[in-house]
Amino acid sequence: xxxxxxxxxxxxxxxxxxxxxxxxxxxxxxxxxxxxxxxxxxxxxxxxxxxxxxxxxxxxxxxxxxxxxxxxxxxxxxxxxxxxxxxxxxxxxxxxxxxxxxxxxxxxxxxxxxxxxxxxxxxxxxxxxxxxxxxxxxxxxxxxxxxxxxxxxxxxxxxxxxxxxxxxxxxxxxxxxxxxxxxxxxxxxxxxxxxxxxxxxxxxxxxxxxxxxxxxxxxxxxxxxxxxxxxxxxxxxxxxxxxxxxxxxxxxxxxxxxxxxxxxxxxxxxxxxxxxxxxxxxxxxxxxxxxxxxx
Amino acid sequence: xxxxxxxxxxxxxxxxxxxxxxxxxxxxxxxxxxxxxxxxxxxxxxxxxxxxxxxxxxxxxxxxxxxxxxxxxxxxxxxxxxxxxxxxxxxxxxxxxxxxxxxxxxxxxxxxxxxxxxxxxxxxxxxxxxxxxxxxxxxxxxxxxxxxxxxxxxxxxxxxxxxxxxxxxxxxxxxxxxxxxxxxxxxxxxxxxxxxxxxxxxxxxxxxxxxxxxxxxxxxxxxxxxxxxxxxxxxxxxxxxxxxxxxxxxxxxxxxxxxxxxxxxxxxxxxxxxxxxxxxxxxxxxxxxxxxxxxxxxxxxxxxxxxxxxxxxxxxxxxxxxxxxxxxxxxxxxxxxxx
Numbered sequence: 001x002x003x004x005x006x007x008x009x010x011x012x013x014x015x016x017x018x019x020x021x022x023x024x025x026x027x028x029x030x031x032x033x034x035x036x037x038x039x040x041x042x043x044x045x046x047x048x049x050x051x052x053x054x055x056x057x058x059x060x061x062x063x064x065x066x067x068x069x070x071x072x073x074x075x076x077x078x079x080x081x082x083x084x085x086x087x088x089x090x091x092x093x094x095x096x097x098x099x100x101x102x103x104x105x106x107x108x109x110x111x112x113x114x115x116x117x118x119x120x121x122x123x124x125x126x127x128x129x130x131x132x133x134x135x136x137x138x139x140x141x142x143x144x145x146x147x148x149x150x151x152x153x154x155x156x157x158x159x160x161x162x163x164x165x166x167x168x169x170x171x172x173x174x175x176x177x178x179x180x181x182x183x184x185x186x187x188x189x190x191x192x193x194x195x196x197x198x199x200x201x202x203x204x205x206x207x208x209x210x211x212x213x214x215x216x217x218x219x220x221x222x223x224x225x226x227x228x229x230x231x232x233x234x235x236x237x238x239x240x241x242x243x244x245x246x247x248x249x250x251x252x253x254x255x256x257x258x259x260x261x262x263x264x265x266x267x268x269x270x271x272x273x274x275x276x277x278x279x280x281x282x283x284x285x286x287x288x289x290x291x292x293x294x295x
Numbered sequence: 296x297x298x299x300x301x302x303x304x305x306x307x308x309x310x311x312x313x314x315x316x317x318x319x320x321x322x323x324x325x326x327x328x329x330x331x332x333x334x335x336x337x338x339x340x341x342x343x344x345x346x347x348x349x350x351x352x353x354x355x356x357x358x359x360x361x362x363x364x365x366x367x368x369x370x371x372x373x374x375x376x377x378x379x380x381x382x383x384x385x386x387x388x389x390x391x392x393x394x395x396x397x398x399x400x401x402x403x404x405x406x407x408x409x410x411x412x413x414x415x416x417x418x419x420x421x422x423x424x425x426x427x428x429x430x431x432x433x434x435x436x437x438x439x440x441x442x443x444x445x446x447x448x449x450x451x452x453x454x455x456x457x458x459x460x461x462x463x464x465x466x467x468x469x470x471x472x473x474x475x476x477x478x479x480x481x482x483x484x485x486x487x488x489x490x491x492x493x494x495x496x497x498x499x500x501x502x503x504x505x506x507x508x509x510x511x512x513x514x515x516x517x518x519x520x521x522x523x524x525x526x527x528x529x530x531x532x533x534x535x536x537x538x539x540x541x542x543x544x545x546x547x548x549x550x551x552x553x554x555x556x557x558x559x560x561x562x563x564x565x566x567x568x569x570x571x572x573x574x575x576x577x578x579x580x581x582x583x584x585x586x587x588x589x590x591x592x593x594x595x596x597x598x599x600x601x602x603x604x605x606x607x608x609x610x611x612x613x614x615x616x617x618x619x620x621x622x623x624x625x626x627x628x629x630x631x632x633x634x
Binding site: 035083086087092093094096097098100101102103104105108109112215218219222225226229266267269270271273274277278 | 367369414415417418420421422424425426428429430432433436437543544547550551554584585587588590591592593594595598599602
């Protein structure tokens, strides 16, 4: 029973990270219709910025958010203006390939600068809290907390600010948004920039608990895709639910099937994805275009 | 003045040109047998050609699902890897000779293609592409984890057999057979069915075409042929491990080559694979650490500026940038006959 509860807690904590990681991917897909295959590489960039601040300037990783998010915001804005803007209204294949190429470029640039050695950041917020037989890892608890705060802020932003409203309008109906005077390309650029900043924050959140290396991206992209396809495009509660489902599945597999470890995490998320898409094409929680009818 | 397009039209189906090219390719290793000490043709040149023929075969296979059927597969290298591992396991663990091992390796790929395809081919567009990417990454992890069978991260060694001219001829003949097969498929009813599925899947279904069956057929044919190439590659390389066999950029390369040559054309993958292979081998072999960086940039450039590829630009009047530039340069009259 204790083992079960422990796995449950670890799964929820992993799920919190997945949820915040998936948000950027999900909102970009929902608003712009672009499936960003460079997503995992953006997470990786955020993690590396945190690592540099931590290693060279001795910053606390959680404090590095103050730098990571603005830097990634600017980067996202530039990327959108230079590259993504050219593929927004073109077939999916084009944007898939362009973002894939971008991902390869990002991971290899980082490899050239910092080599392919795995890195990790050191945080002062470490150790364990014990409640009975169950342990709460302190770092992961703070990660979950930060993830929830970030999601709440994004929700409030999208719900109540003028820019947030125009982003939602653009997601609902591009043409109508244009007609009522929303500068659609500006909205796209802001959306992409915000999502990149969120993704960079996710990179910071992963850096104290897992090894970071230049080629960590593609599995994260795949998990983001799996969660988004399961939970619906651009939906924040959906991302939270989907992230926690995937986190639980991964942790329970690692706990109850010995000798495999978390290596098969990507396999489980993939199997989950295919099973969900084939049996429930509208997604687990509805609200998604049916996968078998999208062109 | 004759436009480049007319020149191309005049020569592309010229049997003499093709015949001379093939005779030249078949004759290339001959100096090795006649005068080995003169080193007119080095083993490394033959090796380069062998790699190019393999890429041509793989890109042509990819084109069958990605180009003709319109199902863009981001994980085609999984079939290459299964073929390589099938061959490797049969030769290393069971001591099979190469030829049956290679064919069985291909069959393993084909069976896997039928299994996975019957699930993923029901998905459309990006869902299919990314499911296949997931298949590819998942398969690499499965191979890494199932250590008793595959040797895990340490890999498998195959009995070494270094005979460059032999591999040259095998891959050349395989490439010719595959391209001919695909050219022939394009002319059969089956090929027309695949194009119909790409253009309008629901319409094709309305006409009474069993789209799922046709898609799966194209998928397993391509998987079988790629599995054969994987087996050949494993035997030639004499060593396989999850990271070299399931090499991430291999799967993108196939897409890139086919896009550069022309998606959904028979000659496209051949031209694209040849151009990119030699570009990489000659131009940036000396900047090896930048090679993936350049490859990513090249992918973006091709996709943004030449999405219909060289064949598209040379073929009918295309809307690609390259096609427009060519038309402006050669001031051609638009559209005559079918391309």
